[in-house]
Every structure is written in structure tokens, then in C-alpha cells.
Amino acid sequence: MISICMQMTHFSHSDLSVVEKTLQAEVENIFTWLVVNRLRLSVSKSLxxxxxxxxxxxxxxxxxxxxxxxxxxxxxxxxxxxYLDQHLTWQAHVDYVLSRVRRKLFAVNQVKPASSNVLQLLYRAYILPILDYCDTVWSPSNSAGTRHLERLHSKFTSSLPSSDNFNLRSSLTERRTFHTALQVFKIVNRISPPYLHGVFSLAVDVTGRSGRNVHRA
Structure with a gap:
């Protein structure tokens, strides 16, 4: 069980009383620091x-x-x-992305008729960043909303030309897989943010050669 408090601190434990006690101490430390530095924190916006x-x-x-x-x-x-939900289903975030993509697609469709290059540019600039943002975090989601996003993406991009950079006609699942693989590559080669280096390590590979044990939180 994990608790997030004030979007500043977190703690994990199976005992709720331990979670409450630890977080209460952390909150008091944060509040004291704010008072000492003459800063204020809105209680109504803390959760x-x-x-x-x-x-x-x-x-x-x-x-x-x-x-x-x-x-x-x-x-x-x-x-x-x-959007984080308490069961980490990512449904709230998928719904949020779906709502934003629908609005953006409606706006892009208003400029038709337009050349395929213009539509591709608009899609890359206004819609694809929303679909790709933090997808390595929420990509395990397999909800109806995720499948609806896939259909919207496929319907709009099916008539667009291929790109030498990354084919827009590739599915969102393929894009998320690529982004995840890229993130793993960066972690293994230590070109990712330093805080990720200690979270993952190499295990024994498929050839049977020894590697480092995987660290599991």
C-alpha cells in the first residue's frame, strides 16, 4: 500500500497506522520548513x-x-x-487523453481540405504529443478508452503518407513499445536520469551468461 500526500511526499507500508504516522511526521516537517522560510501552503489544494x-x-x-x-x-x-488513480488502472488518464484528442481532432478536421503534408504536420504538432506523453508510464492500460484512442489514431493516419522518422501509421501500441524499449536502452546505458539507474539492473540474459540480479522494489 502506498500513500501520496500533498504531491510532495510518499510512503509505502502494509499497515495503515504506520502510513499515517510516517506521513504525518513528513507533513509536519514540510509545514515547519514553509513557516521558517515564510512560505504558505494552501490546505484546500493539498490532498x-x-x-x-x-x-x-x-x-x-x-x-x-x-x-x-x-x-x-x-x-x-x-x-x-x-492522472494517477488509487488502483493504478490509468483509466482516469486515458479518459483525459481521449477527451483532449477528440477536441484536437475536431479542430484539425476543420482545416480540410488540406494537403496530406499539412495534415501530417498538424497531427504531429497538436495530437501526437498528447498521445505520446508519458506513455511509458501508463501504457500497461488496456481499457476500452485505450482501444478507442487506437481507433481514432488509425482512422486519421490511414490516409497520411509514411514518414522516414517514424511511420504515423504505426499503431499506438507499437509506438509505446518503441518508447519503452528506448527508455530501457537509456537506463541500461546510463544516459537516463540518474534516479532511474538504481531502480533497474541487468538480469541473466537469454544466452545463459550471468548478469546482475534484477532489483525489485
Whole structure:
């Protein structure tokens, strides 16, 4: 079970009382630091969330105080442009992406008739970044919304010309697989952000040669 609080700190433990105690201490430290540095934090915009399976989080309420008020517990929240939900289904984020893509596609379709090059440029500039953003994080999602995104992408790009950079007609699943492989390559070769280097390590490869054991959190 993981808890996210104030979008600043997190802690994982199977015992809710331990989670509450630890987070309360962290929140108090943060609040003290803010006071010392003459900064203010809006309690109404601060929140907490329990992350875990449906079974383990059912009926649990997280109680964390901030300046005398109980922080609001939510089931999902937006963090760095990605919606996190308490069960990590990514459904809330997929729905968010689907809504944005629909609006963008409607706007792009208003410029028709236009050359295929113009449509490709518009798609790359206004829609593809939304579909690709943080897809290595939420790509495990296999919801109806994800399949709907795939259909929208396929319908619009089927008539566009191929690209030497990355074929727009490739499915979104293929794009996410490519992005994930690229991220793994960067981690293995230590050209990714440093905080990722200690999370993953090489295991024994398919040829049977020894490697480092995989570190599992």
C-alpha cells in the first residue's frame, strides 16, 4: 500500500497506522520548513491518496492533519500532467487523453481540405504529443478508452503518407513499445536520469551468461 500526500511526499507500508504516522511526521516537517522560510501552503489544494488493490484499500480512510485541518482524501489526482488513480488502472488518464484528442481532432478536421503534408504536420504538432506523453508510464492500460484512442489514431493516419522518422501509421501500441524499449536502452546505458539507474539492473540474459540480479522494489 502506498500513500501520496500533498504531491510532495510518499510512503509505502502494509499497515495503515504506520502510513499515517510516517506521513504525518513528513507533513509536519514540510509545514515547519514553509513557516521558517515564510512560505504558505494552501490546505484546500493539498490532498492525500491511498494506492493499492481494490481489496486492500476498500473502506480505508487516511487521516493526515495539516495546520489543524484534515487533508482531503481523493481517488485520483493529476501529477505532472498524468492522472494517477488509487488502483493504478490509468483509466482516469486515458479518459483525459481521449477527451483532449477528440477536441484536437475536431479542430484539425476543420482545416480540410488540406494537403496530406499539412495534415501530417498538424497531427504531429497538436495530437501526437498528447498521445505520446508519458506513455511509458501508463501504457500497461488496456481499457476500452485505450482501444478507442487506437481507433481514432488509425482512422486519421490511414490516409497520411509514411514518414522516414517514424511511420504515423504505426499503431499506438507499437509506438509505446518503441518508447519503452528506448527508455530501457537509456537506463541500461546510463544516459537516463540518474534516479532511474538504481531502480533497474541487468538480469541473466537469454544466452545463459550471468548478469546482475534484477532489483525489485
Amino acid at each position: 492525500c491518496m491511498l494506492i493499492g488493490s481494490h481489496q486492500r484499500t476498500r473502506g480505508l480512510n487516511l487521516t493526515v492533519m495539516l495546520d489543524g485541518d484534515i487533508l482531503r482524501q481523493v481517488s485520483s489526482t493529476k501529477y505532472l500532467g498524468v
